[in-house]
Amino acid sequence: MxxxxxxxxxxxxxxxxxxxxxxxxxxxxxxxxxxxxxxxxxxxxxxxxxxxxxxxxxxxxxxxxxxxxxxxxxxxxxxxxxxxxxxxxxRLLPSSSSPPHFRTSSNRFSSFSPRAVLSPSPSSSPSPPPAFPQVEDEVALKLGFQKVSEEFIPECKSKAVLFRHIKTGAQVMSVSNDDENKVFGIVFRTPPNDSTGIPHILEHSVLCGSRKYPLKEPFVELLKGSLHTFLNAFTYPDRTCYPVASTNSKDFYNLVDVYLDAVFFPRCVEDFQIFQQEGWHFELNDPSEDITYKGVVFNEMKGVYSQPDNILGRASQQALFPDTTYGVDSGGDPRVIPKLTFEEFKEFHRKYYHPSNSRIWFYGNDDPKERLRILSEYLDLFDSSLAPEESRIEPQTLFSKPVRIVETYPAGEGGDLKKKHMVCLNWLLSDKPLDLETELAIGFLNHLLLGTPASPLRKILLESGLGDAIVGGGVEDELLQPQFSIGMKGVSEDDIHKVEELVTSTLQKLAEEGFDTDAIEASMNTIEFSLRENNTGSFPRGLSLMLQSIGKWIYDMNPFEPLKYEKPLQDLKSRIAKEGPKSVFSPLIEKFILNNPHKVTVEMQPDPEKAAREEATEKDILQKVKTSMTTEDLAELTRATHELRLKQETPDPPEALKTVPSLSLRDIPKEPSRVPTEVGDINGVKVLQHDLFTNDVLYTEIVFNMNSLKQELLPLVPLFCQSLLEMGTKDLTFVQLNQLIGRKTGGISVYPFTSSVRGKEDPCSHMVVRGKAMAGCIEDLYDLVNSVLQDVQFTDQQRFKQFVSQSRARMENRLRGSGHGIAAARMDAKLNAAGWMSEKMGGLSYLEFLRTLEERVDQDWVDISSSLEEIRKSIFSKQGCLVNVTADRKNLANAEKVVSKFVDLLPTRSPIAATNRNFTLPLTNEAIVIPTQVNYVGKAANIYDVGYQLNGSAYVISKYISNTWLWDRVRVSGGAYGGFCDFDTHSGVFSFLSYRDPNLLKTLDVYDGTGDFLRELQIDDDTLTKAIIGTIGDVDAYQLPDAKGYSSMLRYLLGITEEERQRRREEILSTSLKDFKNFTDAMEAVKNKGVVVAVASPEDVDAANKDHPDFFQVKKAL
Incomplete structure (x- = not known):
């Protein structure tokens, strides 16, 4: 990524x-x-x-x-x-209150909303910092470290200590607190000089075996058999990051040791075949065939360079930073990657992967002395180096005048290409890093301009009708110098300059007139709420903090400062209150944007021949390579190709596998974690309550049954959800409603949820309304939810037309960037009713509906508006409603009266018979054709239909298939960025999918070989134990309180009892080789009865249909 x-x-x-x-x-x-x-x-x-x-x-x-x-x-x-x-x-692809009459706040701007405050402000009496285990200076010195500085960070309730490794100068941030989700990360500055993708290829390669762990891929062994809550690696334009996380201390230090050995002593600097596999190589299966390029990164980047938004982003960054490392692509340009040599690759590692050039982070409730001990084992093996000087990032000198560039992107043939242009205005904001106060103010300004649907710059651009969607996204601050980008896509060629003028005139007007006071209060409340809630979902909090700290630290600045938001936040609030918001924000707009000559305008033009032209150019280059080779050369290349494939497909020897540390089943709890859940009734509505500590935040979901909704209305549901939140009421414009939500709550969302229910023919289909607020605003939250559900008026035809255009543009973008998701949804729609419903609301069928609807809005608005109202009347009712609440006991009690009032305000209706949902798409193989250089290939079948009876071992087996057979054959040998399988135990659908895949039929052959793989499989007890532990790691994934309450609610909706959870866990823990063998029949059923959907290039689809006549029914999507 x-x-x-x-x-x-x-x-x-x-x-x-x-x-x-x-x-x-x-x-x-x-x-x-x-x-x-x-x-x-x-x-x-x-x-x-x-x-x-x-x-x-x-x-x-x-x-x-x-x-x-x-x-x-x-x-x-x-x-x-x-x-x-x-x-x-x-490396991998990789949640006493005011009366309910909605008064707007006073125009007198005397203070910001205090409702979001989750932790004491500086004016509060500070409580003494908690005592966490620390490392005495003498102990640190014995381990080779010197304490540089230390601080207690109240914002994250942590003691942070900065150490310096005396021998190498390596810097270590040791953060101690009571968080069980421990995090480690090591980061190197890795500035590239060209677009060969060397940092990216190295990031992939160092995890392919090391000195202590001489396997082909220890990383995959960790994926199979650890309890990690995070395991990945990232390449930035100027740095490479290797983080891991786990809640189990033994497992955590196992992960740390594998990663440290990988980055400092990788086999890839000695093994040319790793470089070939992960980077690039020529492939020739037979001297009579054509030579092709292969390599995981090469194909990943082919996918990236097939996406218009990616091309635009790269062009913008490289034009903004032409004289620095940011002027090249650290991920790699597929046209340049084959120029990288193995010698350059090795030298890059030698130069930059050195302790002197590293930043090391530890976080959590583990022993800080153990952190230094394990580090000393590695760092003491090195001397100091000049890497910190050689890797220093130089700033870009500012331009004296603006620059304009024109690029092209691969577009599909047909349609009105004249209306498929893109334009983006980009500014480099400074010739050096900004001070903290200015950074904060610019970040706040960014939110005011673009952060919500009601933000003026975003709103005016979308309402202009000049384009389909916004590109650019505002402030980007993750490099040495911040930048600001904004523009539109889906623009007519004649309107390019109109977009540019509208951006400039809107910013000028905002600089002159300032922002609405309610907008400022809403933005501040939103920002404060999010800062103090610190809800990072499934992403470890410690990793989020690490990446924030690294943003300064990597440039030799203070790593503590990014973690401390309270003082600068209070200072900014005080400054705005004293000087007025116009005095704070208008000068920023003028200085950094309007009067800034370092401006790059990028215009992107659609080119329907670009993909084919680039493919032809690549083939021509490869043909010239082959022509230049002698017979002996071709024979040698063929031999090397088969030798590499043999190595890739040969299992690691048992002695090598045993080197990777692992837990035992004794370390695994025998029972699943349980969420406290009380099921009650308030005025005839089922209410679930979860008593969990949430730091004074209340989380709620209100769930409505969708089973009575007419099937022809299903495709309108996503637009209905958007309309609820982005249209106004009788008394409030949508801007006022949006601002009120921002001032009073932490956010409200509405979306459909659909799933099969095991053992039932009818799917589970609901509309979910989610919200959260501070304890003092619980009544405000439910009042606003009620207003959103019942008072919003579906009368704004032009806004709805914008929603349709934006949704269509998003779906088209998903086809290029997330084609595996489209393929998965399409297959599911062919195999079960719930999948059919979901595909109507978010798959290819939905895109086709949007294209038709876009043309209907002007002619049929009355009917469309009436349909939206019909959806509301069909869904929102007390009958079939469920309320889910997650908070501590006190706030749960306080919420009961509010929930009772909310429930009483819901409309009642006579029981309506459920609509027949027993529909599926035809069971035909489909190829969804788009302009792309890589494919997304899927195959699926319902294995319940052939007699498979669910057993918990299926979770272990499907994960094992993904991490062995598919990883080795689709990714490693096949060159795809990824291949995996998935088993939906609710419906019985077992599916295979690939991502950014250079192959099509070859990948299907791999899927069809899964049964033989299981039939011939022999695994020892250690391998089986790892597979079981890895599965338990998925099952027991770390969750924050709101996620626990939400998960419990969905289990309730799907009828999953605690007894079933316990039974499945026991089946997982007792999985045997016999279970793997028994699963063979299910895989044979997928092979023989499975349906295929591929999102692919026209060339690959034509070739497939030539080899297998009429194999695919072709649908041209772009």
Missing amino acids: WCRGGSVDTLGSPCLFVLIVYVKWIGKRREEKRSKAVMERAALVRCLPCSSVLCRTYLHSHSHACRRSSIPSFPTYSRPSSSFPRRRSS
Whole structure:
């Protein structure tokens, strides 16, 4: 994955300053919540495996802060639609109150809302810091470390100590607290000089075996058999990061040791075949065939360079930083990657992967002395080096005048290409890092401009009708110098300059007139709430803090400062209150944007021939390579190809496998963790209560049954959800409603949830309304939810038309970047009713509906508005409603009267018969054709239909298949970025999927070989134990309190009892080789009866249909 200037989102963006992270996250998460992630929930929940793993990958990953959607076992890289895809490579793809009459706040700006305060402000009497275990100076010195400084950080309730390794100068931040989810990370500055992708390829390669762990891939062994809560690696434009996390201390230090040995003593600097596998190589199976390029990173980046938003982001960054390391692509340009030599690769590791050039982070409740002890074993083996000087990042000198560039992107043939242009305005804000006060103010300004649907710059651009969606995303601060980017896609060629003028004129007007006081209060409350709640979903909090700290630390600045937001936040609030918001923000707009000559305008033009032209160019280069070779050369290349494949497909010897540390089954709890749940009734409505410590925040879900909704209305549901949150009421404009939500709550979201229920024909189909607020605003929260559900008016035709265009643009973007999700949803729609429903609300069918609807809005608005109202009347009712509440005992009690009042205000209706949902798409193989250089290949079948009876061992087996057979054959040998399988135990659908895959039919052959793989499989007790432990790690994934309450609610909806959870756990723990053998029949059923869906290039689909006539029914999507 790539981050432009540094996800979770997925991941939790690293940044120069923590406040800007949250300022950016809030708006972007809200956009995800109302758009892409919401639709992916509906479309992809079908693919999620079992109740426990479901809770890990879906139920708690979508907490209130709106974590990104993912397909289990293979995280996707989502990015809010309003911004570029970030350029971070990842080895893996990878939630006494006021009266209810909605008064707006006073125009007198005397203070910010105190409602979001979760921790004492500086004016409060500080409580003494808790005592955490520390390392005495003498002990540190004996271990080779000198204490540089230490601070207690009240914002994260942690004691942070900065050490320096005396011999090498390595810097170590040791953060101690009571968080059981322990985190380690080591980061190196790795600035590239060209676009061969050397940092990215090295990031992949160092985890392919090391001195102590001489396996092909210790990383995969850890994936199979550890209790990790995070295990991955990232490549940024100027640094490479290797983090791990676990709640089990023994497991945690096992992970740390494997990672330290990997980065300092990797086999890849000695083994040319690792470089070939992960980077690039020529492949020739037979001298009579054509030579091709292969390599995991090479194919990953081919996928990246097929996506218009990625191309735009890269062009913008490289044009902004032409004279620095940011002017090249650290991930690698597929046209340049084959120029990288093994010698250059080895030298890069020698130069930069040295303790002197590292930043090392520990976090959690483990022993800080043990941290230094394990580090000393590695660091003491090195002397000091000049790497810190050689890796120093030089700033870009500012331009004296603006620059304009024109690029092209691969577009599909057909359609009105004239309306598929993109334009983005980019500014480099400073020639050096900004001071903390200015950074915070700019981050706040960014949220005011773009952070919510009501933000003026975002609103005006979308309402202009000049484009389909926003690109750019505002402030990016994860590099040495911050930048600001904004633009639109889906723009007519004639309107390019109109977009530029609108951006400039809007900023000028805001500089002259300032921002609305309510908007400022709403933004501040939103930012404060998120900062103090510190809800990072499934992403470890310690890793989020690490990435924030690294954002300063990597540039030799103070690593403590990004962790301390309280004082700068209070200072900014005081300054705004004293000087007025206009005096604070208008000069920033003028200085850093309007009067800034370091401006780059990037125009992107659609080119329907670009993909084919680049493919032809690559083939021409390879043909010239082959022509230049002698017969002996071709024979040698063929031999090398087969030798590499043989190595890839040969299992590691048992003695090598035993070197990887692992837990035993004795370390695994025999019972699943249980969430306290009380089931009650308030005025005829079922209420679930979860008594958990939430730091004075109340989390709630209100769930409504969708079973009576007419099937023809299903595709309108996602737009209905967006309309509820982005249209106004009779008394409030949507801007006022949005601001009120921001001032009174931590956020509200609405989305559909659909799942099969094991043993039942009818699916579970609900509308979920989620919200959170401080204890003092519980009544405000439920009043606002009631207003959203019942008072919002579906009368704004032009806004609805914008929603349709934005959704269509997002779906088209998903086809290119997350084609595996589209394929998964499509297969599921062919195999069960719940999948059919979800695909109607978030798959290819939904995209086809949007394209038709976009043309209908002007002619049929009355009917569309009436349909939206019909959805509301069909769904929102006291009948079939369920309320879920997660808070501590006191706030649960306080919420009961509020919930009772809310329930009484819900409409009642006569019972309506459920609509027939027993629909599926035809069981035909489909190829969804798009302009791309890589494919997404899926195959699936319902194994319950052939007699398979669910056993917990299926979770172990499916995970093992993903991490062995598919990893080796689809990724390692096949060159795809990833291959995996998934078992939805609710529906019985077992599916195979690949990601950024250069193959099509070859990948299907691998899927079909799974039965033979299991039939011939022989595994020893140690391997089996690792597989079981790895599965338990998924089942017992770390959850924050809101996620626990949410997961428990979904188990209730799906009828999953605690007794069943215990039974499945026992079956997992007792999994045997016999269970693997028994699963063979199920895999043979997928082979013989499975349906295939591929999102692929026209060339590969044509070739497949030529080899197997009429194998695919072709649907052109772009």
